[in-house]
Amino acid sequence: MAQRDVILNNLCGLQNSNFEVCDVKVFKDREEWYIRRKPNALPICNNCGLAYEFGHHSISTVEIIDQPSGRLKKIWKVSRAKIACPCTLSILVERLDFKADHHLMTKRFVDYIEELLCTKMFTVADIARMFDLDYGIPYKIDHQCLIRLIQHHVLELPENIAVDEKSSKKGHNYVTIVSDIDRGQAIWATEGNDKAALDLFFKVIGKEGCEKIKTVSKDLWKPYIESCNEYVPHATQTADKFHVIKRLSEAVDGVRKEIQNDKLLPSDIRANAKESMWIVRHKMENLNDYYLPKLAELEKTNAGLYRAYLQKELFFEFYKFLPSESEQARNFLLAWVNEARTINFEPLNNFCDYLIRHTEMILNAIITRTTSAFSEGINRKINVLKSMAYGYRSIHYFILKILQRCGTLGQNWKPVPQ
Numbered sequence: 385m386a387q388r389d390v391i392l393n394n395l396c397g398l399q400n401s402n403f404e405v406c407d408v409k410v411f412k413d414r415e416e417w418y419i420r421r422k423p424n425a426l427p428i429c430n431n432c433g434l435a436y437e438f439g440h441h442s443i444s445t446v447e448i449i450d451q452p453s454g455r456l457k458k459i460w461k462v463s464r465a466k467i468a469c470p471c472t473l474s475i476l477v478e479r480l481d482f483k484a485d486h487h488l489m490t491k492r493f494v495d496y497i498e499e500l501l502c503t504k505m506f507t508v509a510d511i512a513r514m515f516d517l518d519y520g521i522p523y524k525i526d527h528q529c530l531i532r533l534i535q536h537h538v539l540e541l542p543e544n545i546a547v548d549e550k551s552s553k554k555g556h557n558y559v560t561i562v563s564d565i566d567r568g569q570a571i572w573a574t575e576g577n578d579k580a581a582l583d584l585f586f587k588v589i590g591k592e593g594c595e596k597i598k599t600v601s602k603d604l605w606k607p608y609i610e611s612c613n614e615y616v617p618h619a620t621q622t623a624d625k626f627h628v629i630k631r632l633s634e635a636v637d638g639v640r641k642e643i644q645n646d647k648l649l650p651s652d653i654r655a656n657a658k659e660s661m662w663i664v665r666h667k668m669e670n671l672n673d674y675y676l677p678k679l680a681e682l683e684k685t686n687a688g689l690y691r692a693y694l695q696k697e698l699f700f701e702f703y704k705f706l707p708s709e710s711e712q713a714r715n716f717l718l719a720w721v722n723e724a725r726t727i728n729f730e731p732l733n734n735f736c737d738y739l740i741r742h743t744e745m746i747l748n749a750i751i752t753r754t755t756s757a758f759s760e761g762i763n764r765k766i767n768v769l770k771s772m773a774y775g776y777r778s779i780h781y782f783i784l785k786i787l788q789r790c791g792t793l794g795q796n797w798k799p800v801p802q
């Protein structure tokens with residue numbers, strides 16, 4: 385074989401293959417590599433894997449995309465025989481050992497895309513853009529790769545967990561996510577946000593795994609509390625600060641909406657409530673010079689809403705208590721509730737009921753020093769994930785992406801051996 389042919393075959397990774405390069409053409413926008421079976425090699429049946437000795441039925445050309453070595457698209461034009469192998473009594477195409485299953489692409493190109501996606505540095509959309517592929521191609525590669533990897537994924541038993549719920553689209557299809565706080569990773573995700581969803585996690589880790597769990601930090605969602613009471617009754621349940629603050633913000637915004645929508649109130653008061661949306665949703669320290677005069681305006685026009693806002697500001701002080709100051713923290717919380725009740729708006733009263741109902745779990749966040757940084761981080765990552773795929777049509781893909789992007793799925797990526 386001429387040296388030139390050896391180099392060309394090596395460039396295509398065909399040195400140990402039944403196939404060889406017979407020509408290369410370079411155009412402005414692409415390279416075309418012509419590939420055919422070596423003259424003395426027999427076609428291999430794609431079904432039974434045996435060599436077929438009786439000649440071929442017909443030959444056609446199939447186009448396969450290979451990993452580009454530069455900016456040019458690299459297309460392999462492969463002469464592929466059809467054979468009438470006795471194994472199925474029908475006509476089949478011969479096996480191409482360099483072709484990926486399910487894709488008109490070389491296996492090495494698919495492996496490369498899988499590896500890039502598993503670095504977490506590229507999204508499916510990035511890959512589609514980089515290699516000028518239809519979005520559906522890298523999407524399918526990613527999905528199949530994650531399904532393969534999850535089957536060998538090891539769930540390491542955690543001690544301190546956080547439980548979160550997230551929707552894959554706005555308000556539909558909830559997913560329950562369990563994270564290992566100490567390792568900083570999402571370790572489990574499943575469809576649904578009911579008790580059965582969290583039960584499933586405890587069933588998977590088994591009795592031994594449940595006994596290991598020391599604390600559970602979560603949104604105070606009743607089904608999750610019930611699940612924890614049943615499976616990990618010994619664990620300390622804490623209310624995640626992130627979710628408590630989120631509920632408080634929603635309550636204060638609820639007060640604002642109530643005023644804005646109250647048709648019995650004068651229009652200027654309602655208009656002022658509407659204008660104050662930005663203010664009540666942000667902490668005072670984050671308001672700039674433009675909003676500070678508006679805050680003064682709010683105080684004059686909507687004293688109740690202004691008080692609710694200050695009450696929210698005050699609540700952040702609660703999380704400054706040290707574990708040794710749990711009694712002071714408890715008194716602070718009760719005094720806060722008494723004060724908030726005098727403002728007397730339904731959304732805020734509901735929040736007070738929530739605090740009273742779950743005082744112990746909220747105090748546990750102080751005692752165990754659980755921060756909300758972790759939950760905030762996971763939530764941010766998942767929001768990015770959601771914006772990347774404009775709402776996931778397949779909830780199972782969404783779950784796999786959470787475990788990849790927020791966990792360790794795919795960290796030890798290896799290609800499937802040929």
Ligand SMILES: [Zn+2]
Binds near residue numbers: 431470471
């Ligand atoms: Zn066969």
